Amino acid sequence: MKKRIIIGTVISISMCFIFIIANLYIDYNLRKYSVYYAHNMEHKEGTHPEMAMALDNMRIIYKPNKKNIRYREDGTFIIYKNFTDGEQVIMSCNRGEKELRYIYYDSLEREYYFNETFKLSYGHDSSTGEDEIDIKTVDQEALYKDIYKDFGFIVEANVNRKPRINLQKEFNKKYYKRFN
Structure with a gap:
């Protein structure tokens, strides 16, 4: 009788261990290959899931x-692109707020904020002192081209x-609603 209890316990623990490892591998696989x-x-037009997933899972x-690229991880993930004259272009993923946000700081002292689908939601121009940029006036295609020019290598x-x-x-089950 003791032998059966020991064998049953070992089998139960082994099955739990295999189940946990399988679930961890699935999560790891979905994050590591999220860009692919x-x-x-x-996805819906106007969303950029590849860039969003790259920044989410950096x-x-x-x-x-x-050359001239630096990565920083300390709660948020930041990528710096340094130019020779000291200017920096920065891309960051901020998880500390209620919702996920991506921020792009260009070399002209403008900040662009994107939502979780990587759609432009807000802009700020420090060089003119304006508090907010009207996103309807922003050439979004040109902005996305600049972002991909600077950070598309990722x-x-x-x-x-x-x-x-x-x-x-x-992956589709998990993220389809987010990008559609």
């Missing part, structure tokens, strides 16, 4: 070493990194 999955997911995705470095186990369906 976002690229292959249908701690785990591949970050290429490039998306490019991860968009073709195929996972060994493709969990595209799981």
Whole structure:
């Protein structure tokens, strides 16, 4: 009788351990290959899931070493792009607030705030002293081109990194509503 209890206990503990490891791997896979999955997911026009996923998961995705690029992790994730004359372009992902926000600081002292789908939601211009930029007057296509010119290398470095186990369906279940 004792033998059966011991064997049953060992099997139960082993099954729990396997279940926990499988769930951790699924979460790890979805985060590590999130840019690849976002690229292959249908999304609404005007959203940029690849950049959003790259910034959300910067701690785990591949970050290429490039000249004049510096990464900082301390609660929020910040990418600095330094120019030779001391100007900086900064991209950050802020998780400390109620909702997820992305912030792009350009070299002209303007700040652009994006929502969780990476759609422009707010702007601020420090150089003119204006508190708010009317986002209707912003050429959003040109802004997104500037962002991808400065930080698109992160998306490019991860968009073709195929996972060994493709969990595209799981990714779509988790993020489809966010980007549609």
